[in-house]
Amino acid sequence: MTETTQGPRERPLSPHLMGWRPHxxxxxxxxxxxxxxxxxxxxxxxxxxxxSLAAGPDAYQAFMELLGSPLGKLVMFGLTLSLFYHLAKGxxxxxxxxxxxxQLAIANMATIACFAFAVAATLAVWAIAWMTGAL
Amino acid sequence: xxxxxxxxxxxxxxxxxxxGVGHWIAERxxxxxxxxxxxxAVFGVITLAATDYYGAVAWISQPLNxxxxxxxxxxxxxxxxxxxxxxxxxxxxxTLSKSALLLLNLFxxxxxxxxxxxxxxxxxxxxx
Numbered sequence: 717m718t719e720t721t722q723g724p725r726e727r728p729l730s731p732h733l734m735g736w737r738p739h740x741x742x743x744x745x746x747x748x749x750x751x752x753x754x755x756x757x758x759x760x761x762x763x764x765x766x767x768s769l770a771a772g773p774d775a776y777q778a779f780m781e782l783l784g785s786p787l788g789k790l791v792m793f794g795l796t797l798s799l800f801y802h803l804a805k806g807x808x809x810x811x812x813x814x815x816x817x818x819q820l821a822i823a824n825m826a827t828i829a830c831f832a833f834a835v836a837a838t839l840a841v842w843a844i845a846w847m848t849g850a851l
Numbered sequence: 852x853x854x855x856x857x858x859x860x861x862x863x864x865x866x867x868x869x870x871g872v873g874h875w876i877a878e879r880x881x882x883x884x885x886x887x888x889x890x891x892a893v894f895g896v897i898t899l900a901a902t903d904y905y906g907a908v909a910w911i912s913q914p915l916n917x918x919x920x921x922x923x924x925x926x927x928x929x930x931x932x933x934x935x936x937x938x939x940x941x942x943x944x945x946t947l948s949k950s951a952l953l954l955l956n957l958f959x960x961x962x963x964x965x966x967x968x969x970x971x972x973x974x975x976x977x978x979x
Binding site: 729749753756760762763766769773776777780783784803806807809810813844845849850851 | 882893907908911931938959963967968970971
């Protein structure tokens, strides 16, 4: 009957930003949350796009000019980067959820592959956008 | 001596609400659905950036584009609600601020998601 002397057991906490030696999977995990939060803003921009479209030609043009401004382009570039990173890292997380890919070498390599994919896909999409006259 | 534990003893510090797994699975299911949806959306954005209001109305009036946009919006807002909820629950431990942020997250997602879906349907169905 040792349990009668125990208080409530400490609940497990998520790893926090502090107290970790920097390494690939740690940076990758933090970036997953940061990019996810950025995409929260991206979805609100998507909602703004739909609202402006429903509001008519003038509102839509004003909204698209805002997105096409230098600051708007910078935000869209950051969102593209966030999207592709969060996408790749999300797929890695699905593998992790199924219990696969936890070996240190594979986890590190896959995380670095996520970084590389995000950069490559972003540059490719912006190159295509530039070539098709979307910029 | 498992049998001597009262239900309260079990609940304190051990209690599971028995529905967390549903949230967890919902976040994964929406993430799988979002993979093809966002890849389609990237090229949708490129198409839309190169055209004007009338081009955008014509684009969204096509049934496939309208349906995929509605799905993209609905699934995105469900997924981001689940994701932001986890972030708040992980980092905010004061009951009042946690509750306030969780409510804000829910209301923002529900309001903006609904506005977006309604706007897409309004234009797609020719009401613009």
